[in-house]
Every structure is written in C-alpha cells, then in structure tokens.
Amino acid sequence: GAVTPAELDRAVRLALARGARPAAALVVSPTYFGELGDVAGLAAVAHAHGLPLLVDEAHGAHLGLHPSFPASALACGADVVVQSTHKTLGALTQAAVLHVRGGRVDLDRLDQALQMVQSSSPSYLLMASLDAARAQASDPAAFEPCLAAAAAARAGAGRVPGVAALTPPPARADPLRLTLGVEALGLDGPAAAAWLEAEAGVVLEMSTPRAVVAAFGIGSAAGDGDALVEGLWALSRARWDPGRAARCAAGTGPSEPSLTPPPLPEVVLAPREALARRTTAVPLVASLGRVAAEAVCPYPPGIPVLVPGERVDRATLRALRDAAAAGRRVTGCADASLRTLRVVEEG
Incomplete structure (x- = not known):
C-alpha cells in the first residue's frame, strides 16, 4: 500500500540515527492498485525534517482535473512530481511531465541532472502529444465517459460470483482504477486476464497471482465498464469454483507472493x-x-x-x-x- 506519514517519519529518523544525511523523501502515490497516499501529511513530515518531497505520480496525471478526482500531489504540498501523461491522459507512450513548486529544490541542479539523462534531440512527436493531451484534459467533460465506465465496473464487478472488489477507502482511492480478486474462480490473475482478453476482448492493466487491475482513462468509452462486467460474468460461469470460494473466505486459500523487492545483494563488481x-x-x-x-x-x-x-x-x-x-x-x-x-x- 501507500507509504504513511508515520512510516516516512520513522524511516527518516532511522536514517539520521545511523548517521546518514537524507537529501529528499521519495514516495509513490497513487500505487499501481489505485491507492493514494496522504501526500499532505507526507509533505508535512518531509518539510519538518528539512527535506523536499518527491512524488512518483506516474498513474495520477488525471488527479485534480475533474471534481470527482482527488487532489494532485502538487496541490497537496509536494515539491517535485513526475507524471506519466500517457497512462491516463492522451499523450503518446513515453511522454511525461515533471512539475516543480516552491523553493526547496534547486532548479539549476535539477535541469543539469535532466540534461545528463535526456537526449539533446527530443522527440517533437512526444512534445506535441503533451500539448494535445493538455488541451484535451483542460475540459473536465472529457473525463465523463471514463468516470461512467469506472463507476459501472465498480458497481457490477462485486456482484459477480467468485470476483471480489478490492478497493481502498473512497477517500484514498483513484476512481479510475479497480482491483478485482479472482482466486475464488479457481485460476490466478494472469490466467484470468488472458481468458478475458481472448474470450471477451477485455484488456486489463495488470495481473498478480490473486487479482487483476482494470484501469480507465481519458480514451475510455462509457460502455467499457459494462463490457468488463459482462466479461467477468462469462468468466465466472465458465470457471467459478464454490469450494475454492469457501476456502478463500475462510482464509485458507493460497498466499500471494510479496511484490516488495528483497534486500540489496552484495556488490562484487561494478x-x-x-x-x-x-x-x-x-x-x-x-x-x-x-x-x-x-x-x-x-x-x-x-x-x-x-x-x-x-x-x-x-x-x-x-x-x-x-x-x-x-x-x-x-x-x-x-x-x-x-x-x-x-x-x-x-x-
């Protein structure tokens, strides 16, 4: 899940106790599963320690652009925010935006760092697509179809036998993202995603051993949510396993491997x-x-x-x-x- 302000405070204090000198706090919000962090609280903790807050908001380029969306990280006090504009907005793949606010970050040093990793011949196709995406997203009405699709999917998916809607609390949830537990269907996430694509024409954003993630964006049609629910009903009719559902409800189903990377291994060679x-x-x-x-x-x-x-x-x-x-x-x-x-x- 998303990092909490208390966790960030403990991490900074632990680093200081070990003699380290943290330069910044870097967090991810929203997560791939659509859970938003308390960015305002995180900013307060980071700033209290004299650190700028950097937010990886790759999946949140749409935040703050419609009354139904939560506020963006920048609006919540983050100092540097990067957004993958191609994920939920209409820019071409690889297009992204770096936002900076306040005076906690040296813009000259930031520009120098960017020059070290960026090409001296940027793609004008990507830059033009960023401008087009900005223009499209400037009209809140452009998000009405994807909001309707996501709402329909959220309302209908939880009624499908063997499918569980695994959503964060509304105040911490991205309304365009829906995580669905599928283990009670008797197959894992990748198999469920493959079935839905092959048999129902539904392409999901991601799968894990026990769940799938559906993502909607500015290009989604209002009927996409209904198509997802219809696909889930077809999958349920084909694969639902009541016995497995009972085991999952009792907490005796298979455990899901952690997505957390292991500790850093020994470095032997550069x-x-x-x-x-x-x-x-x-x-x-x-x-x-x-x-x-x-x-x-x-x-x-x-x-x-x-x-x-x-x-x-x-x-x-x-x-x-x-x-x-x-x-x-x-x-x-x-x-x-x-x-x-x-x-x-x-x-």
Whole structure:
C-alpha cells in the first residue's frame, strides 16, 4: 500500500540515527492498485525534517482535473512530481511531465541532472502529444465517459460470483482504477486476464497471482465498464469454483507472493566490469552465489531485483523464483522465463 506519514517519519529518523544525511523523501502515490497516499501529511513530515518531497505520480496525471478526482500531489504540498501523461491522459507512450513548486529544490541542479539523462534531440512527436493531451484534459467533460465506465465496473464487478472488489477507502482511492480478486474462480490473475482478453476482448492493466487491475482513462468509452462486467460474468460461469470460494473466505486459500523487492545483494563488481567479463547462462537454481551479468526486473513492481555485478543470494533467488511462478513480466534479462540466468564466468 501507500507509504504513511508515520512510516516516512520513522524511516527518516532511522536514517539520521545511523548517521546518514537524507537529501529528499521519495514516495509513490497513487500505487499501481489505485491507492493514494496522504501526500499532505507526507509533505508535512518531509518539510519538518528539512527535506523536499518527491512524488512518483506516474498513474495520477488525471488527479485534480475533474471534481470527482482527488487532489494532485502538487496541490497537496509536494515539491517535485513526475507524471506519466500517457497512462491516463492522451499523450503518446513515453511522454511525461515533471512539475516543480516552491523553493526547496534547486532548479539549476535539477535541469543539469535532466540534461545528463535526456537526449539533446527530443522527440517533437512526444512534445506535441503533451500539448494535445493538455488541451484535451483542460475540459473536465472529457473525463465523463471514463468516470461512467469506472463507476459501472465498480458497481457490477462485486456482484459477480467468485470476483471480489478490492478497493481502498473512497477517500484514498483513484476512481479510475479497480482491483478485482479472482482466486475464488479457481485460476490466478494472469490466467484470468488472458481468458478475458481472448474470450471477451477485455484488456486489463495488470495481473498478480490473486487479482487483476482494470484501469480507465481519458480514451475510455462509457460502455467499457459494462463490457468488463459482462466479461467477468462469462468468466465466472465458465470457471467459478464454490469450494475454492469457501476456502478463500475462510482464509485458507493460497498466499500471494510479496511484490516488495528483497534486500540489496552484495556488490562484487561494478556493472561496467561485469558486462565486460566473459559470461555464461546457467539454470536459475544453479545461480546461487554467482555474480550476475544481466539485470532482472520483474513487473510489477518494475524495480530491478538484480543488476550486473551483484551476487545472487538466497533472498534474491527466492524473489526470482516467485516472480517466475507468478507469471510476472520480466525485463532486462535474455531469458524472460527465468529458467536460466546469465552470470560472470568463474576463474
């Protein structure tokens, strides 16, 4: 879930007690599942410690643009906010916006940092799409169809046998995102998502071992919510397992692997050095103790579990096996199935 102000305060105090000098507080809001953090409270904690608050608002570019949407992180006191404008607005993929407010961030240093990672030849297609998305989003009425679709999905999905609406409290929920538990149907999230796409033409945003996430945006039609509910009813008729539903209600169903990355492994080589060495592919189970020669980034949450030069320890190996078993999409490595891992040759 979203980080709370109390958790942020404890984290900063712990860092200070260990002799560290935090430079900023970085949080994610809303989460991939549509849960919003208490950004105003987080900003108050960060500012009390003399830190700017940076918010990854990738999934919240629409926030504050319609009376039905919660306030944006910027309006809640965040100092730096990045939004993936292509996710819920109409910009092209890769288009994003960086917002800055107040005087806690040195704009010259920020600009210098951006110049180090950005191309000197930006895409005018992306920039034009940002302007088009801004113009489209300036009219609150543009969000009425997606709000209607999301409301219809939220109202109908919970009535489908074997489907559970797993939504945060309304005050902390993104109204355009809906998380649905599907374990009582007798299949996991990836299988449910694949069935809905193949049989009902419904494409979901994400799946986990026990749930799927539906996301609506400015391009959604008002009938998209009804289409999702109809697809869920068809899936329920085909796959609902009452016995499994009873086990889930009793809390004896299968547990869901954590999306939290394991502790950072030992760094043996710099990434550049690891990439320059001779490498070989070994079965994943045989990679324990070896030095990785490639990055492995399961999605969700999209955070690298391993980068070149790090040693594969038991916690990392367990996280990789869980990601493979859960059917998560894996990027960065040659074998996305994670049957093998490329490591630095020994000797």
